[in-house]
Amino acid sequence: MEITKTEILTSNQKAQIVDLWNREYPMDLSLAGVSAFDEYLEKLSDKHYLLVSEQDRILAWLVYFIRDGERCFAMLLDPKVQGRGVGSALLDHAKEYNSDLIGWVIDTDEHLKNDGSYYKSPIGFYEKAGFEILADVVTKKNGIDGIRVRWKVKPNSV
Secondary structure, three states: OOEEEEOOOOHHHHHHHHHHHHHHOEHHHOOOOHHHHHHHHHOOOOEEEEEEOOOOOEEEEEEEEEEOOEEEEEEEEOOOOOOOOHHHHHHHHHHHHOOEEEEEEOOOOOOEEOOOOEOOOOHHHHHHOOOEEEEEEEEEEOOEEEEEEEEEOOOOOO
8 A cells, every 4th residue: 555646536536535525524524425425625736645445445544735825734544543543644735845734624523424433633643743732722613612723834943
């Protein structure tokens, strides 16, 4: 398995990402289908990075994009690859090509997913990855709070 880059997702890739999205995010953030995902992508489309299994299944997706003049990103991982360095590898790749990355993270474990289990916040993962947690910068979508996380390249010390 290797990370591949694309600027345009196929309809099959979009359907797989929507499925992963709806399995992994809280049910209140579910997408109604590929058309809803297309609407989401229209606002941010840039470069997509995929980790695809030998069976051609998407195991991880990362996109980074410009929003309000800032370099932002979104990332999803299949539970099969969580805790195996895949998320770190995707972020390391994004860090290699960007000096600043902004993301939004749900910082609680209290929201239900579509399968009835609780969503597990990735906040600890982002802390370990060197992101600053900006808990005072909050956004709300469908009753779910997201806090801002930011990574900036550290200037070389002389």
